[in-house]
Amino acid sequence: MSYQYDLFVIGAGSGGVRASRIAAGKGYKVAVAEASALGGTCVNIGCVPKKLFVYGSEFSHAFKDAQGYGWENVSGEFNWPTLRDNKTAEIQRLNGIYQSMLDRAGVDIINGYARFVDEHTVEVNGTQYTAEKILIAVGGKPFIPEFKGSDLVVSSNEMFFLEALPKKALVVGGGYIAVEFAGILNGLGVDTTLSYRGEQVLRGFDQDIRDFAQEEYKKAGVDVQLNTDVESIQLVDSSNPEGERLVRFKDGREEIFGLILYATGRIPYTDSLALDKAGIETEKGAIKVDSNFTTNVPSVFAIGDVINRLQLTPVAIGEAMALISYWFEGKAVTFDYDNVPTAVFSQPQIGTVGLGEEEAEKRGYDFRVYQTDFRAMKHTLSGSTERTLMKMVVDNKTDKVLGAHMVGDYAGEIIQGLGVALKAGATKADFDSTVGVHPTSAEEFVTFSEASLKKGNWAKKQGYEYQR
Numbered sequence: 001m002s003y004q005y006d007l008f009v010i011g012a013g014s015g016g017v018r019a020s021r022i023a024a025g026k027g028y029k030v031a032v033a034e035a036s037a038l039g040g041t042c043v044n045i046g047c048v049p050k051k052l053f054v055y056g057s058e059f060s061h062a063f064k065d066a067q068g069y070g071w072e073n074v075s076g077e078f079n080w081p082t083l084r085d086n087k088t089a090e091i092q093r094l095n096g097i098y099q100s101m102l103d104r105a106g107v108d109i110i111n112g113y114a115r116f117v118d119e120h121t122v123e124v125n126g127t128q129y130t131a132e133k134i135l136i137a138v139g140g141k142p143f144i145p146e147f148k149g150s151d152l153v154v155s156s157n158e159m160f161f162l163e164a165l166p167k168k169a170l171v172v173g174g175g176y177i178a179v180e181f182a183g184i185l186n187g188l189g190v191d192t193t194l195s196y197r198g199e200q201v202l203r204g205f206d207q208d209i210r211d212f213a214q215e216e217y218k219k220a221g222v223d224v225q226l227n228t229d230v231e232s233i234q235l236v237d238s239s240n241p242e243g244e245r246l247v248r249f250k251d252g253r254e255e256i257f258g259l260i261l262y263a264t265g266r267i268p269y270t271d272s273l274a275l276d277k278a279g280i281e282t283e284k285g286a287i288k289v290d291s292n293f294t295t296n297v298p299s300v301f302a303i304g305d306v307i308n309r310l311q312l313t314p315v316a317i318g319e320a321m322a323l324i325s326y327w328f329e330g331k332a333v334t335f336d337y338d339n340v341p342t343a344v345f346s347q348p349q350i351g352t353v354g355l356g357e358e359e360a361e362k363r364g365y366d367f368r369v370y371q372t373d374f375r376a377m378k379h380t381l382s383g384s385t386e387r388t389l390m391k392m393v394v395d396n397k398t399d400k401v402l403g404a405h406m407v408g409d410y411a412g413e414i415i416q417g418l419g420v421a422l423k424a425g426a427t428k429a430d431f432d433s434t435v436g437v438h439p440t441s442a443e444e445f446v447t448f449s450e451a452s453l454k455k456g457n458w459a460k461k462q463g464y465e466y467q468r
């Protein structure tokens, strides 16, 4: 049986673009269908514009910090349309780069929403395309729970295009997006409340990191409210749908906000893909794949957020590369989801790689923990009370570093290098024998001594106590 394409990719986001481009470079005839803008979530309504907003919002803190360094009368008036529109122009530039990258690789770009006809055929805008292999890389979309007034909230998608910034905003959720946007809004001068229904934000992260980060968010000016849930939302003036919203919380409190952002998770974007036409199975809404990213239908594959393993751009790209090796070299590659470094671009930032203390405990390791928190040198003159936390989890049996975690300036940049070390299996002794870069915060990771041992299972047994 001959097909029009060797590979038809659905979705030109982080995973889809990488798979299309590399497969075409290796000789496949490839088409990619994209319903929206090239580059997907990360480029258009995710990592990239979010990081630009983070940069924009950090200036207000820098203006304050500058005074202790002798800069007088440093302040500024913030103009939201400038940041928003400059960001959009930059994203359009990136869209153009993606377009030419795919064109140069010889990939046919089909604009439109693709749906399955059968296991070798998809349809876009009424035209059918056949392919030997079909790759689903459609990503995810925001999940907003349904309740009275849930139509009055926005998701992260809308945050990138707001007409105007509100005076007062409520961010609901406790994950990456919630804490990142709470920092952005707060930095841009919006009176910001972060409301989370659980005990502590950032579930899944090391507990000390969660507790410490939350305290720092509060110090930075975000009103963090834990164990709080929204019951209903209504317009203050029902004739003005763009106007203020009255929020009633489950504890009976009421408060008015100009904007309510729900950052309550993302779900696989499989709507209307007509998966049933090809008999493709899902599990809890995500496309079910084996370790080679193959679905239950041998001609159909899936990678990225739609398989809901780790929703990160470098993971989607890594999965695309693993799939390429599988197709072209016949290598059954098992993608390693351990030791994936990640950063939360909150203010302050969080950088983390490997196991947190609770996860090490859960996996049955006999381990010790080094931990320190301090005022970074920059803040000795700035007057800011911001502190930095660093933490390392070490296996007692092998001396391998199981996890490295940080809250503080440049945490995202610092953790990337530590990711290489952990991937290479570095031991505490390797860290100790590495020369520090002075004066930096990062050097703390190579100078942890017994004085920094945290009171824990191992240290406790040895009679050590973590000293602050």
Ligand SMILES: Cc1cc2nc3c(=O)[nH]c(=O)nc-3n(C[C@H](O)[C@H](O)[C@H](O)COP(=O)(O)OP(=O)(O)OC[C@H]3O[C@@H](n4cnc5c(N)ncnc54)[C@H](O)[C@@H]3O)c2cc1C
Residues within 6 Å of the ligand: 010, 011, 012, 013, 014, 015, 016, 033, 034, 035, 036, 037, 038, 039, 040, 041, 042, 043, 045, 046, 047, 048, 050, 112, 113, 114, 115, 137, 138, 139, 140, 156, 177, 269, 272, 273, 303, 304, 305, 306, 310, 311, 312, 313, 314, 316, 345
């Ligand atoms: C606000 C926000 C901030 C983020 N920040 C970071 C960060 O800092 N670092 C990080 O690593 N990750 C971040 N992420 C996560 C990251 O964006 C995703 O993990 C990544 O984009 C997933 O890539 P993907 O290829 O699976 O899907 P996507 O990038 O979502 O691409 C899927 C594409 O498929 C298209 N599509 C969907 N259905 C169809 C269809 N039927 N036909 C045709 N096209 C279709 C969509 O329009 C989209 O362009 C962030 C996400 C958000 C929402």
Ligand SMILES: NC(=O)c1ccc[n+]([C@@H]2O[C@H](COP(=O)([O-])OP(=O)(O)OC[C@H]3O[C@@H](n4cnc5c(N)ncnc54)[C@H](O)[C@@H]3O)[C@@H](O)[C@H]2O)c1
Residues within 6 Å of the ligand: 145, 172, 173, 174, 175, 176, 177, 178, 180, 197, 198, 202, 203, 263, 264, 265, 266, 310, 311, 312, 342, 343, 344, 345
């Ligand atoms: N810096 C980064 O790398 C980065 C940034 C943004 C997003 N992302 C990726 O995108 C994913 C999605 O981000 P996210 O923040 O939307 O999701 P998340 O899964 O990280 O957090 C969702 C939060 O919403 C809460 N929640 C869920 N349902 C709720 C409900 N009904 N009511 C109230 N709260 C509820 C959860 O308890 C959780 O705290 C992340 O998991 C991450 O993988 C990464």
